[in-house]
Amino acid sequence: MKEIEVPDIVVSRLPLYLRTLEFLAMEGREITSSAELAERLGLNPAQIRKDLSYFGSFGQQGRGYSVKGLIEALRQILNLEREWEVALVGVGDLGRALVHYQGFKDKGFRLALLFDNNPQKIGMKIGGLEIMDSALIPKLIPERGIKIAIIAVPPQEAQKVADVLVSAGVEAILNYAPVNLKVPPHVKVHYIDPVVGLRHMTYYLPRPQQ
Amino acid sequence: MKEIEVPDIVVSRLPLYLRTLEFLAMEGREITSSAELAERLGLNPAQIRKDLSYFGSFGQQGRGYSVKGLIEALRQILNLEREWEVALVGVGDLGRALVHYQGFKDKGFRLALLFDNNPQKIGMKIGGLEIMDSALIPKLIPERGIKIAIIAVPPQEAQKVADVLVSAGVEAILNYAPVNLKVPPHVKVHYIDPVVGLRHMTYYLPRPQQ
Numbered sequence: 193m194k195e196i197e198v199p200d201i202v203v204s205r206l207p208l209y210l211r212t213l214e215f216l217a218m219e220g221r222e223i224t225s226s227a228e229l230a231e232r233l234g235l236n237p238a239q240i241r242k243d244l245s246y247f248g249s250f251g252q253q254g255r256g257y258s259v260k261g262l263i264e265a266l267r268q269i270l271n272l273e274r275e276w277e278v279a280l281v282g283v284g285d286l287g288r289a290l291v292h293y294q295g296f297k298d299k300g301f302r303l304a305l306l307f308d309n310n311p312q313k314i315g316m317k318i319g320g321l322e323i324m325d326s327a328l329i330p331k332l333i334p335e336r337g338i339k340i341a342i343i344a345v346p347p348q349e350a351q352k353v354a355d356v357l358v359s360a361g362v363e364a365i366l367n368y369a370p371v372n373l374k375v376p377p378h379v380k381v382h383y384i385d386p387v388v389g390l391r392h393m394t395y396y397l398p399r400p401q402q
Numbered sequence: 403m404k405e406i407e408v409p410d411i412v413v414s415r416l417p418l419y420l421r422t423l424e425f426l427a428m429e430g431r432e433i434t435s436s437a438e439l440a441e442r443l444g445l446n447p448a449q450i451r452k453d454l455s456y457f458g459s460f461g462q463q464g465r466g467y468s469v470k471g472l473i474e475a476l477r478q479i480l481n482l483e484r485e486w487e488v489a490l491v492g493v494g495d496l497g498r499a500l501v502h503y504q505g506f507k508d509k510g511f512r513l514a515l516l517f518d519n520n521p522q523k524i525g526m527k528i529g530g531l532e533i534m535d536s537a538l539i540p541k542l543i544p545e546r547g548i549k550i551a552i553i554a555v556p557p558q559e560a561q562k563v564a565d566v567l568v569s570a571g572v573e574a575i576l577n578y579a580p581v582n583l584k585v586p587p588h589v590k591v592h593y594i595d596p597v598v599g600l601r602h603m604t605y606y607l608p609r610p611q612q
Contacts, residue, residue, distance in 0.1 A: 199446075200444045200445075201445060201446075201449075203602060203605050203606075204602050206601070206602075206605070207597070207598040207599075207601035207602050208598060210601065211593075211595065211597070211598060212582075215582040232582075234410045235410075235411060236409075236411075239411075269605070270601050270602075270604055270605050271604040271605055271607055271609055272601060272604060273610070274610060276600070276604060276607075278600070284499065285495045285496070285498040285499035285502065286495070286496065286499035288495040289494065289495035289496035289499060290596070292495065293580070293596070294556075294557055294580060295557075295580030295595060295596065295597055296596075296597065299597045299601075300597075300600075300601065300604070301597065301600055339607050339608070340600065340603065340604070340607070342596070346504075347504055347505075363606075363607055364600070364603035364604065364606070364607060366596055366599050366600055366603075370503070370504060370505030372422075372425040372442075380602075380603040380606055382599035382600070382602055382603055383421075383599075384594060384596060384599060385421065385505065386500070386503070386505065386506075386552070386576055386594060387417070387421070387505055387506065387509045387510075387511065388417040388418060388421060389417075389576050389592035389593075389594060390486070390488070390510075390511055390550065390574070390576055390592070391416070391417035391420065391480050391482060391509075391510065392413060392414050392416075392417050392480075392590075392592055393550065393574035393576075393590040393592055394480055394481040394482060394486060394510070394550070394574065395413050395416070395479070395480050395481055396413075396573075396574070396590055397481055397486075397549050397550070397573060397574060398549070399481055400483070400484060
């Protein structure tokens with residue numbers, strides 16, 4: 193039901209707002225403000241108000257936002273009113289960490305299929321799920337109607353895996369491999385790259401004396 | 403040597419530009435443009451030019467940017483002309499994955515100290531590094547002058563670990579635990595949160611029929 197095209201840079205900030213609101217809710221807070229959200233996120237309050245204004249009118253002048261109300265609105269905007277099943281490809285150290293990750297719970301996502309191409313891993317159970325042969329991606333992903341996958345394979349295998357996932361109907365890929373994936377325009381890729389975060393922070397660290 | 407205050411939102415985009423330029427360099431490309439960078443990143447070319455203009459004049463009208471030149475400039479801006487030693491706290495599945503991560507190489511970072519509080523892990527070697535007792539953080543981090551740490555411990559331990567790291571002199575924390583850390587204002591925290599990336603992408607996925 194999107195009527196105007198919202199810039200992706202705006203969309204990219206909404207999950208940060210939602211996460212911060214969820215932290216506030218866990219702290220028992222009922223009301224917040226663009227100023228408080230901005231401070232917690234290192235952003236500008238005017239930008240937060242402008243971003244939200246793409247989607248309607250939230251909160252009341254001088255009274256702030258209802259934490260619960262804004263959480264509900266953002267979940268609706270971000271298409272999180274259903275739970276999304278996610279396929280994970282690559283059950284190495286990182287894959288295992290993701291299977292046990294406590295951050296997916298109640299956030300709208302559930303790992304539903306695990307794949308690996310290592311015969312010694314196929315058939316093993318982890319976190320209540322059986323590790324399936326990656327060769328079954330083209331069969332199982334369309335059967336389950338899964339649209340989201342996480343790539344946690346070695347970098348040299350990532351593009352090949354992405355190609356198979358896209359052919360199987362995946363439209364959103366969370367990529368942990370440190371390589372740039374080529375995908376068709378209808379497929380979104382989000383990179384999880386610790387180096388990006390580290391390099392953001394080094395800007396603020398002491399510089400060598402000149 | 404910063405003369406004007408650059409908004410953090412601008413700084414946060416520079417590592418993305420740098421990563422994209424490094425991908426282009428790996429592809430053997432010598433020249434690029436704000437249009438090409440924008441397309442690869444899903445951003446606006448004018449915004450990229452404006453972001454870079456905070457730091458000087460790069461590229462020539464109509465000729466684009468030298469990939470190598472802009473990489474060097476961004477590495478200098480982001481304080482990456484030295485290699486940074488990084489401490490990792492928590493050598494579970496995720497910690498092990500980070501020790502073996504191939505993305506730090508040549509990117510300005512080197513894992514230098516590993517800590518865990520599990521007596522069965524302390525003293526073990528992984529990736530050429532011995533796992534040290536977390537109780538030694540207050541001694542070893544100042545001795546090595548380490549300013550950057552990665553938190554890969556369970557969520558309920560993350561704040562306690564952050565407190566110890568900050569007391570030991572750490573000023574930049576990459577946090578994998580799905581909790582909001584409270585730190586003093588001089589300390590930067592970057593969150594690695596797969597849910598943020600997933601929720602960005604669900605915006606674009608098909609919505610339930612109304």
